[in-house]
Amino acid sequence: MTTETDPAAAPRLNKGEIGRHAYVADIPTLLLAAGIYAVFLLTTWNYHSLPWWAVFALGATTICLHGSLQHEAVHNYPFMSRRLNRWTIGWSLWLWIPYDLYVKTHTRHHIDQDLTDPFLDPESNYLTEEQWAEMSGLHRLVRQCMRTLAGRMLLGPGYYTLASIRECARDLTSADRERIMPWVWHFSTVAIILYWVMGVCQIPFWAYVALFAYPGTSLALVRSYAEHRAAPDEKTRSIICEAGAFWGFLFLYNNLHALHHAEPALAWYKRPARYRQLKSKLLAENGGYFMPGYGAIIRAYLFRPKEPIFHPFKKAG
Template structure:
C-alpha cells in the first residue's frame, strides 16, 4: 500500500516477532469479557451496558490490529486470536477483506470502490424508497450513527449473506461458514455457561460495542478531491484513544498501516505539522467536539459530492 505522504524524519519502527502490548490487550479483553458475563447478575444494568460495550468495542479494535499483522507475524495466529465473534454480526474474514480493500487510499470514500464508504452515488440514492432515504439521512448524524447504524449494518450483512447463497458465491459463503463456530463459541459461553439471555447479551454487549466502533469511524473520512484531505485525525484523550487503539489518529494509520498502534501517538507528535499540512487541517479536538457539532446535525451529504472520485 502506497503512502499518502512521506514524513521527515522517517519511521524508526522495527517489527518484533510478537508484539507484546497487543497480546496483553487481547488477554485483558478476554479476561474482562469472561468476568462481566460470569457475574452479569451481580452487575447493575446501568454499569453492565457501558462495560460490556467497551469490551466488545475494544475487541473490534483488536480485530483491526489483527488485520494489519499484530500481534503475530503469521496471519493464521492473528485470525485465531480474534476468532470469537463478540459482536456476533460480521465474519472476521469478510471484515479483513473489505478493510484491506478500504486501504486503497486513491479510492477512499468512493461509494463503488471503497467498501467502508458512508456515501452513495446519486443513482443508488434515487433507487431507495422514502423510508430508506430517511434512514440514510438520519445516519449522517452522531445520534443516528449510534442508535440506527448498528441495526443497519446487521441488515446489510444479512442481505450480503442472502446474496451469496442465491448466487452461489463460495468465497463469501466460506467466510460465513467459518463465522458460525465463532458465534457459537460466544453464545455457548454466554447463554449455556453464564445463563445470560440472548437479548441481554445483544443489549448490553453486542449492540453498544458496535455502536462505539461506529462512532470511531463516523468522521474518519470525508469526500475531498485531494487524497490526503480525505482522512482525519482526532486528538482524543487517553481513554478514547486506548478504546480505539489510537486509530483515532487515522491519517497516521493510513499513511503507515504496518506500524504498531502503541507507537502512533509518539509518531503523531513527531510529524504533527506535516500531517495537518497533508490532510488539509482535517483535525478534531476529541469526540466531545464530534458530539457538539453533529449530534443531530448531518456531517456529510448522503450522496458523494464528486460522484465517483
C-alpha cells in the same frame, strides 16, 4: 478464504521475511487481547451479580475495544500470520460481521486509490444519486438519520446487521466457496460465544445484544463517523482527532487516522509518539482536517449532519 499473510494489508516485514516471522507475536497486542477476553469472560460470568449499568459499561467498552483490536489484526498484529490472527482475534463478539469479510473489505479500503468513493471504497458512507434512486422511502429515511452522530449510533448497528444478513443470504446461495467459507468461521465462533453467554452464563440473548453487542458497535461507530471526508486530494480525506486517554485507548489511537493511512503498519501503541513527531507535517498534508476531540464531534454533529448524503465528486458508477 485465504489463510496466508496478506502483503496488501501493510505488513511490517518484506515478503521474504514474512514466512520466517509469521509465528512471532507482538507482545503488547497479545497481552491486550488476553486482557479483553479476560474482562469479557469475567463480565459475562458475573452478569447476574453486577448492576445492569456496570454490565452495560463493561460490555459496551469491551466489545468496542475488541473491534478496535480486529482492525489491528488486519494490519498483522499480533501475528504476521492471518491464520493465527483469525484464531486469536477473529471472534465476532459483536455478532454481526464475519471477521474474514472485514479483513477483505478493510484491506481493500487501504489499497484502493479512491477513498470515500461510494462504489470502490467499502467503508464509504456517501451515496450517489444513482444509488439513492434505487432505495425505498424507508431506506432513504434511515440513511438521512444516519448522517447525524445520534442517528448513526442509534440506527447504525441494526442497519449494518441487516446489511450483513442480506450479504450472508447472497453468499450462501452463490455456490462460491470463497464467499461461503467466511460465514462458516463466523457461525462457528458465534455459536461458541452464544453457548458461553446463554448456555453457561444464562444471559438472555436480548440482554447480550442490548448490553454488549449493540452499544459496543455504537461506540465503534463514533470513531468512524468523522474518519473520512470527500476531498479532491487523497491525503486530505482522513482526520486527525486528538482524543483523550479514554477514547484514544478505546480506539487504539486510530483516531489519529491520517497517521494510520500514512503508515498503516505502525503498531497501535506507537501512534501517539509518532504523531507528536509528525504533527505539523500530517496536518499540512491532510489540509487541516482536525478535531480537538470526540467531545467536539459530539457537540457539533450529535443532531446535525456533518456531510452531504451525496458524494460531491462521484455522480455515477
